[in-house]
Amino acid sequence: MLTELEQRILDAIRFHISQQGRSPTLVEIGAAVGVASKGTLHRYVQGLIDKGHLVRNHAGWRGLQLVEEEGADERGSLPLLGQIAAGLPIEAIPGHDKLNLMDFFMGPGRFILKVVGDSMIDVGILDGDMVVIRHAQQAYSGEIVVALIDGEEATLKRLKYLNDGRVKLIPENSTMQPFVYAAHRVRIQGVLVGQMRSYQ
Amino acid sequence: MLTELEQRILDAIRFHISQQGRSPTLVEIGAAVGVASKGTLHRYVQGLIDKGHLVRNHAGWRGLQLVEEEGADERGSLPLLGQIAAGLPIEAIPGHDKLNLMDFFMGPGRFILKVVGDSMIDVGILDGDMVVIRHAQQAYSGEIVVALIDGEEATLKRLKYLNDGRVKLIPENSTMQPFVYAAHRVRIQGVLVGQMRSYQ
DNA sequence: CTTGAAAGTTCTCCAAAAGTTCTCTATAGT
DNA sequence: ACTATAGAGAACTTTTGGAGAACTTTCAAG
Numbered sequence: 001m002l003t004e005l006e007q008r009i010l011d012a013i014r015f016h017i018s019q020q021g022r023s024p025t026l027v028e029i030g031a032a033v034g035v036a037s038k039g040t041l042h043r044y045v046q047g048l049i050d051k052g053h054l055v056r057n058h059a060g061w062r063g064l065q066l067v068e069e070e071g072a073d074e075r076g077s078l079p080l081l082g083q084i085a086a087g088l089p090i091e092a093i094p095g096h097d098k099l100n101l102m103d104f105f106m107g108p109g110r111f112i113l114k115v116v117g118d119s120m121i122d123v124g125i126l127d128g129d130m131v132v133i134r135h136a137q138q139a140y141s142g143e144i145v146v147a148l149i150d151g152e153e154a155t156l157k158r159l160k161y162l163n164d165g166r167v168k169l170i171p172e173n174s175t176m177q178p179f180v181y182a183a184h185r186v187r188i189q190g191v192l193v194g195q196m197r198s199y200q
Numbered sequence: 201m202l203t204e205l206e207q208r209i210l211d212a213i214r215f216h217i218s219q220q221g222r223s224p225t226l227v228e229i230g231a232a233v234g235v236a237s238k239g240t241l242h243r244y245v246q247g248l249i250d251k252g253h254l255v256r257n258h259a260g261w262r263g264l265q266l267v268e269e270e271g272a273d274e275r276g277s278l279p280l281l282g283q284i285a286a287g288l289p290i291e292a293i294p295g296h297d298k299l300n301l302m303d304f305f306m307g308p309g310r311f312i313l314k315v316v317g318d319s320m321i322d323v324g325i326l327d328g329d330m331v332v333i334r335h336a337q338q339a340y341s342g343e344i345v346v347a348l349i350d351g352e353e354a355t356l357k358r359l360k361y362l363n364d365g366r367v368k369l370i371p372e373n374s375t376m377q378p379f380v381y382a383a384h385r386v387r388i389q390g391v392l393v394g395q396m397r398s399y400q
Numbered sequence: 401c402t403t404g405a406a407a408g409t410t411c412t413c414c415a416a417a418a419g420t421t422c423t424c425t426a427t428a429g430t
Numbered sequence: 431a432c433t434a435t436a437g438a439g440a441a442c443t444t445t446t447g448g449a450g451a452a453c454t455t456t457c458a459a460g
Contacts, residue, residue, distance in 0.1 A: 003434085003435065003436090004435090005435075005436070022201075025417085025418060025419085026418070026419070027417090027418080035436085035437070035438095036437080036438065036439085037437060037438045037439060038418080038419075038420085038439085039420080039421075039422075039423095039437090039438075039439065039440090040436075040437050040438070040439090042419070042420060042421085043436095044436095046420090057201055058201050059444085059445080060203075060418085060419085060444080060445050060446080061203070061417080061418050061419075061444095061445065061446070062201070062203075062418090063201065063419095078305070078306065078310055078311055078312045078332065079311045079312065080311070080312045080313075080314070080330075082313060082314070083313065083314045083315070083316045084313045084314070084315060084316065084331075084346060084354055084355065084356050099312050099330065101301045101302065101305055101306070101396075102301065104330075104396065104398055105278065105301055105396070105398070106278065106301075107252075108251055108252040109249075109250060109251060109252025110252065110278050111255065111267070111278055111280070112278045112280045112299050113280075113283060113284045114280070114283045114284070115283070115284060116283045116284065121324070123326075124321070124324035124325065124326040124329070124397070125324065126323075126324040129324070130280075130299065130304075131284075132278065135249060135250070135252060135255060143399075144399065146284060154284055155284065156284050189256075192399050193398065193399050193400050194396065194397065194398050194399060194400075195396065195397045195399070196301075196304065196305070196394065196395065196396040196397070197324070197394060197395045197396070198304055198305070198393065198394050199343075199344065199392050199393050199394060199395070200393050200394075203445085203446065203447085204446090204447095205446075205447065205448095206446095225406080225407060225408085226407070226408070227406090227407080235447085235448070235449090236448080236449065236450085237448060237449045237450060238407085238408075238409085238450085239409080239410075239411075239412095239448090239449075239450065239451090240447070240448050240449070240450090242408070242409060242410085243447095243448095244447090246409090260407085260408090260455085260456055260457080261406080261407055261408075261455095261456065261457075262407090263408095401460105402459105402460085403458100403459090403460085404457105404458100404459095405456105405457095405458095405459105406455100406456080406457085406458100407454100407455080407456070407457095408453100408454080408455070408456085409452100409453075409454070409455085410451105410452085410453075410454095411450100411451085411452080411453090412449105412450090412451085412452105413448105413449085413450090413451105414447105414448080414449080415446100415447085415448085416445105416446085416447080416448100417444100417445080417446075417447095418443100418444080418445070418446085419442100419443080419444070419445085420441100420442075420443070420444090421440100421441085421442075421443095422439100422440085422441080422442095423438105423439090423440085423441105424437100424438080424439090424440105425436100425437080425438080426435100426436080426437080426438105427434105427435085427436080427437105428433105428434090428435085428436100429432105429433090429434085429435100430431105430432085430433080430434100
């Protein structure tokens with residue numbers, strides 16, 4: 001249960017968001033409820049977070065978000081029945097009974113590219129597949145990335161940093177050869193986070 | 201969540217593109233929002249790219265492209281930027297600029313199975329992938345199906361009807377052999393309509 | 401093909417605003 | 431007396447917003 005001041009602070013936050021579209025600062029909350037001390041306000045806001053009425057959306061300013069109970073949104077979900085293997089019956093996956101396509105693929109800074117060519121065929125990325133890329137300038141060795149070479153050629157390859165500072169781009173196709181470039185010639189544009197294919 | 205200046209910069213870019221049909225330079229953005237330093241502007245534009253609100257369309261000047269915010273009704277969509285191939289720049293797909301995951305995968309009577317094993321590796325379905333299956337009792341020759349053999353073993357295989365009335369189930373893995381069954385022993389449970397994989 | 405202005409990138413420095421942590425005080429109810 | 435609530439404010443860290451120098455890259459004019 002909330003104290004009177006906690007309730008007023010929560011109401012003030014809700015009002016501010018409804019009016020301005022973004023959460024208030026501590027000082028703005030203070031002006032609304034008549035409390036001058038940032039420290040006091042912080043204590044109450046933290047209490048509301050601990051009690052589950054607020055969440056901190058992101059680090060930094062104006063990061064408060066109301067926890068309004070949402071109706072279960074089931075759009076984008078398909079039932080996840082279980083596993084299938086050669087020679088075994090379908091086996092239920094305990095706990096998981098639903099797979100949300102948006103949870104699976106969506107995220108900030110992502111986009112889709114259609115794959116042309118067979119250079120990644122050995123990791124199951126075929127001609128015509130869609131790949132989900134997360135925009136990024138950096139990547140770890142071993143990740144599959146969209147790399148721009150000399151600012152001209154964009155290509156999907158597995159990335160490897162060599163000890164001598166150069167960069168190796170490995171096509172996952174046993175009939176193709178890896179290429180090695182000086183680091184400054186290769187710019188990472190994104191990292192592979194998903195792949196999908198339609199058979200219809 | 202964007203800060204105030206990030207939001208103003210994004211609005212200024214959107215406005216400039218709507219007026220002039222091409223993205224603004226850093227200095228033009230600065231004139232619109234009242235910031236004199238190219239360095240500061242670059243920092244903010246880069247931040248918007250990292251957060252996924254912008255993408256750099258191509259190298260060079262005026263290469264910014266908006267990633268239009270999906271409204272609540274368009275959740276499940278990611279921007280479809282173009283094609284990628286070994287040795288070619290990313291090439292825009294005219295007309296297509298958005299791919300909706302739900303259009304791609306959702307449909308009546310569908311469910312998902314997690315793949316265990318390598319029996320379909322030659323068509324790019326790997327161990328751990330998720331496959332989308334449309335429930336069906338019939339399938340055409342050449343389709344990939346979930347088949348139940350003798351009411352006991354469920355398996356994902358390519359289906360082929362033989363002239364003598366029997367059924368051939370073909371694992372798409374060059375190290376495995378197809379099996380042939382009398383028709384009454386094989387019951388179709390569904391047809392493969394999609395496949396997806398997450399690399400996170 | 402050269403060249404230079406315009407554009408983009410990387411870096412350092414700075415300051416104000418916001419958030420965090422802490423101590424101190426006061427008052428009402430049990 | 432003890433506890434829960436309410437409040438002030440100092441001292442600190444982090445985030446945001448801003449300037450500009452020095453550099454590289456792009457692109458069009460000659």
